[in-house]
Amino acid sequence: MIKIVWVVLLLFVINSFSQNKQILYNLTSVPQSLLTNPGSDFKYDWYIGVPLLSGISANVGSSGFSAYDLFSSNGVDFNLKLRNVVFSASANDKLAINEQVEFLNGGFRIAGEQNDTYVSFGVYQEFDALSYVPKDLAILALKGNYEYVGKVFNLGDLSAKAEMLSVFHLGFHKNINEKFILGLRGKIYSSIYNATSTNNSGYIYTISSNTGVYEQRIYSQLQINTSGIAKYDDKGYEVDVVKDITKRALLGGNLGLGFDAGFTYYPEKNVQLTASIIDVGFIRHTKEVESLSLRGVYEYKGVVPKFNSGESIENAYEELKGAIPAETFYSNYTTWRPAKFNTSIQFSFDEDRSEDCDCFNYTSEKIYKSAVGAQLFAMTTPRTPFIAFTTYYRRKIFNALQMKATYTLDSYSYKNIGLGLSSNLGPVNFYVLADNLLEYTDVTKANSLSFQFGFNVIFKNSK
Numbered sequence: 001m002i003k004i005v006w007v008v009l010l011l012f013v014i015n016s017f018s019q020n021k022q023i024l025y026n027l028t029s030v031p032q033s034l035l036t037n038p039g040s041d042f043k044y045d046w047y048i049g050v051p052l053l054s055g056i057s058a059n060v061g062s063s064g065f066s067a068y069d070l071f072s073s074n075g076v077d078f079n080l081k082l083r084n085v086v087f088s089a090s091a092n093d094k095l096a097i098n099e100q101v102e103f104l105n106g107g108f109r110i111a112g113e114q115n116d117t118y119v120s121f122g123v124y125q126e127f128d129a130l131s132y133v134p135k136d137l138a139i140l141a142l143k144g145n146y147e148y149v150g151k152v153f154n155l156g157d158l159s160a161k162a163e164m165l166s167v168f169h170l171g172f173h174k175n176i177n178e179k180f181i182l183g184l185r186g187k188i189y190s191s192i193y194n195a196t197s198t199n200n201s202g203y204i205y206t207i208s209s210n211t212g213v214y215e216q217r218i219y220s221q222l223q224i225n226t227s228g229i230a231k232y233d234d235k236g237y238e239v240d241v242v243k244d245i246t247k248r249a250l251l252g253g254n255l256g257l258g259f260d261a262g263f264t265y266y267p268e269k270n271v272q273l274t275a276s277i278i279d280v281g282f283i284r285h286t287k288e289v290e291s292l293s294l295r296g297v298y299e300y301k302g303v304v305p306k307f308n309s310g311e312s313i314e315n316a317y318e319e320l321k322g323a324i325p326a327e328t329f330y331s332n333y334t335t336w337r338p339a340k341f342n343t344s345i346q347f348s349f350d351e352d353r354s355e356d357c358d359c360f361n362y363t364s365e366k367i368y369k370s371a372v373g374a375q376l377f378a379m380t381t382p383r384t385p386f387i388a389f390t391t392y393y394r395r396k397i398f399n400a401l402q403m404k405a406t407y408t409l410d411s412y413s414y415k416n417i418g419l420g421l422s423s424n425l426g427p428v429n430f431y432v433l434a435d436n437l438l439e440y441t442d443v444t445k446a447n448s449l450s451f452q453f454g455f456n457v458i459f460k461n462s463k
Contacts, residue, residue, distance in 0.1 A: 019059070019098055019128070020377045022390040022406050023420040023433040024452060025342055026274055029402045030422050030431045031107065031456050034120050036342060037276035038171045038183030039262035042118060043460070046108035047429075050455040055102035055124065057452035086138045092383070099127045102454070107171070116175035120185070123169075125249060128338065129162035130381055141317075145206050145305065155202035155220055159382045161335070164192040165283070166249040171260070181264040183276075189256040189337070191283045192248040196335055197224040198382045206305050214305040218298035220324045223291060225333045227254050230290035256283030258337055270368060275343040286332045298323040339380045346373035352396065369396045386411065400424050408435065412448035429456040 025036045031047045032055045033040050049055065107120035134157040145153070171185035202220040209215070228248065232239060247253075258281015265273045300323075348368035371394040379386045388410035395403045406418040418435030432453040439449065 020388045022408055023418045027404050037262035038185040038260050039181050039264050041264045045459045047456050047458040049105035053455050054105045055454040057100045059098040059450040089133045093133045095131055101125050118173035120171040125166050127164045131160035134158040149206050149208050153204040156200050158200045159198050161196040163194045166190045179266045183262050185260040187258040189283050190251045191254040192245055193228040195226045216300040216305045218323050220294045223293040225291045227285040227289045230288055254285045254287050257281055270348040272346040278340040279337040280339050281337045283335050291329050293327050294324045296324045341378045344373055344375040346371050427457050429458045
């Protein structure tokens with residue numbers, strides 16, 4: 001199983017996504033907005049999500065190429081397409097998949113004199129991964145080194161991680177005063193499966209002399225850590241994936257802790273500032289851990305060097321393992337969650353309240369029909385942070401329907417237009433959010449796509 005995971009990583013089919021939920025952020029008519037900022041300006045008495053249907057989201061994407069480049073029916077051989085993609089990509093290009101399903105999500109207001117404290121809770125499952133294109137390794141595997149005598153192949157191009165986990169969370173939200181709202185959330189992570197290969201380094205280079213003798217040097221510091229996977233390589237193990245996932249999802253996996261924090265501030269009635277930091281936490285892997293390392297130095301002089309054929313990814317792996325013997329060990333390790341930062345500024349206008357109302361309320365969503373704003377998102381990665389910038393327009397079309405339109409700039413696309421709709425039919429809230437709408441005419445050419453939808457039951461504050 002470890003070998004299979006290694007080859008899969010080398011093929012860079014393990015993917016990642018920025019996890020930017022720019023449409024959901026600060027869309028406070030949707031309870032799930034509390035997951036992007038526990039200090040959101042949220043005004044409902046209580047809510048409960050429909051189990052397994054309150055929040056379903058999926059994100060796919062890639063920078064540098066699209067699915068069309070690999071799978072289009074244009075008569076070009078797939079192997080040639082793959083080579084074209086590899087040679088046109090850079091080592092900083094990324095691939096993308098992220099998925100999240102809520103099992104339970106709810107919240108309620110704590111009764112009191114000021115009625116300004118709120119508690120939220122829930123459980124969700126997430127697949128979260130990150131991979132950069134290992135360009136030098138892919139070239140070496142696809143073409144060998146015969147045509148690249150003198151080139152230094154960078155083994156540090158390999159940087160990838162993937163994890164399936166469940167998250168149990170409990171949040172606390174309080175109006176400190178009329179202008180300032182603060183929120184905190186604690187999290188318990190239960191890892192189901194993990195594969196991590198980051199902080200790799202090393203190189204391979206080959207030179208030739210006038211006599212036709214090759215000199216090759218390999219310096220390798222490669223390692224992959226896994227948890228929850230090793231036992232599937234045991235031929236005597238009876239695989240029951242559903243049972244394994246259920247057990248580990250219910251706090252039976254490798255555990256970790258984390259927190260979210262955020263605030264909303266109104267310097268003026270129609271001006272709103274927000275910020276949040278999400279998933280500051282770690283997971284300690286101590287159960288079913290197995291690691292494979294290829295560490296060492298290899299020097300060779302001869303007529304036929306390693307990797308000269310370039311026949312397949314697996315052959316290249318076997319040749320590397322033959323030069324640098326693989327070592328398997330079983331040590332505990334720690335992974336850090338990808339921390340995410342959001343901040344926004346919003347200006348509201350088109351006041352919406354009756355002439356006889358003498359109330360003073362800083363909730364822009366209730367007072368104003370329209371708002372424009374800007375949001376900045378950043379996420380930690382093994383290399384440089386992922387950054388996205390969004391501008392948006394919000395509009396309360398009527399009491400039962402709200403809309404948010406976004407335009408986002410990031411490393412995936414410069415033409416990402418998104419739209420979110422949130423409706424309330426009595427106590428039932430339904431929302432649907434999708435971005436990169438211009439690419440829906442041919443999704444195979446899109447560099448990124450995301451959507452989210454869900455159902456909640458909401459009872460609003462009667463005041």
